[in-house]
Amino acid sequence: MLSGVLLLTLTVSLPVFAQQRGAAAPSQPAPRTAEGKVDLSGVWQGGGLGFTLGTDATPAPTGGRGGVVATYKPEAYAKVQEYVARRGIDDPMARCLMVGVPRITSMPMPFQIIQMPNQVIFHYESFHVFRLIPTDGRKHPEDHDPSFMGDSVGRWEGDTLVVDVIGFNEKTWLGPVGSFHSDALHVIERYTRTSNESITYEVTIEDPKVLTKPFTARGTIRLLPGDRVREYECGENNEDIQRLEKLLENESLFRRK
């Protein structure tokens, strides 16, 4: 029963695409740089990626968007279920930690893309996160240390920016409650600006230590004309930490029955 509830819960708890601040004007073609490449620059709002968590035995959901399931190995899925039973109290984000990739794209706060000839800069309002993504052909450095946001290198495939991300620590979730991963996480993002107003976002996630196979989720990133990246200092007065610690003294207050 828990697994059924889990699937439903995760479906419900997924952030829905943030569209309300997106442009309502008729679609215009994607702008291009002086060199003729599609220009991703702008202030954007990401959204949910519509995937749920399960195992190879979990039927793909028919509702929502896409029916994509992250298939965990049985022993890993038991851990997911425990996180869900604890209603996300273990969410690293509640401790104001950077949320990793691709979850950062699902945050409800915008981000700015600054495209340059040899690199693309992502500046996220959430958690002051930035990503400097080289597109000059370099490889991942050999001395990267496992990190929250991993190490990103980019390349252009036609009009699509492809970002390869490795080098993660094990302290972030992929998105939904309990979507933990290992340090073997490998994320491949594809950003395609299909019009002035939107970017198609496709992300392939593989983690051979905890997932049985890679999966690909999709979302739409929408332009926020006139908006700007503001400050968000998660650590200013995060009372959640104290409240969560207090709740943990009496698990019956929050644990899913």
Add this chain to the structure above:
Amino acid sequence: MKNKFLGLCLACLCVLILTPLGVSAHHSFGAEYDGEKPITLKGTVTRIDWENPHMHFYLDVKDAAGRVVNWKFEGYPPNMLIRQGWKKEGTLKIGDVVTVFAWRARDGSNLAHSREVTWENGTKLQSGPPAGTGGGGV
């Protein structure tokens, strides 16, 4: 059992569809707050903390016995409040009489996760994300 399950599916689908598009991730909403315990309270604003990662404001509310009880509400951080039409100065003021729709904290204290504030002149502003967003379900 099957009908119950289907009902759950339908309810969840409704929540999914009806979830406002401008969502915000609350830190572990489901652990801290009970989405099945909505509450609407009217009272007088006594304190406002315009701060990250969540704004807090307090209301003096009369309970059923006529006693004044102080309630604490959590809401969006400033960056998100501004996008909902709030300003640090002048939107919510100490002494304002407002009605707040919220969900109660699981610990049973006079703490709630606010969703919408309504002023006496009918002005309404969203003050926090819907229940269930940000993880943990409702």
